[in-house]
Amino acid sequence: MPNLALELGKQSASLGVRSVYGEQQDVDGVRVIPVAISWSGFGAGEDPERGSGGGGGGVAIPVGAYIRRGDDLRFDPNLVSLVAVGIPFVWVAGRALSRIIRALKR
Structure with missing residues (x-):
């Protein structure tokens, strides 16, 4: 019987940015490079x-894409995904800040 862990590891290579967006694309001289968070x-x-x-x-979350036109490179975010990904960070930062303030008041 083949080693199941190795087989699962090989299949995990298909997860990530390619499963969310696909490969980078060149359209009329504009290069679109996708960005995603995956685990x-x-x-x-x-x-x-x-x-x-x-x-x-x-899980793979589409975050946005880098758009390159000639020498100009900019990031176009997927705002819905960025808000969804940012909510836990904002919650943790708020919780930490409230504890710091509470400790400083003592």
Whole structure:
């Protein structure tokens, strides 16, 4: 039986920016380079008596794209995704700031 962890690792190569956007594109002299945040996790196990099994998953969030026209390079964000990704950071920063202020008042 092939090693399940190795097989899952090979399949994880398809996750990421390519699964969200595809490859970079050149259209009328404008190059579009996609940007995404992605992560994945996998696990597998084998037991001689019970058999083997494995599973995993991944997430890829489209963040935006770099647009290149000649020498000009700019980032065009996907605002909905940036807000969704930014909410946890804002929550953590607010929580930390409130604790710092509370500690300074003592």
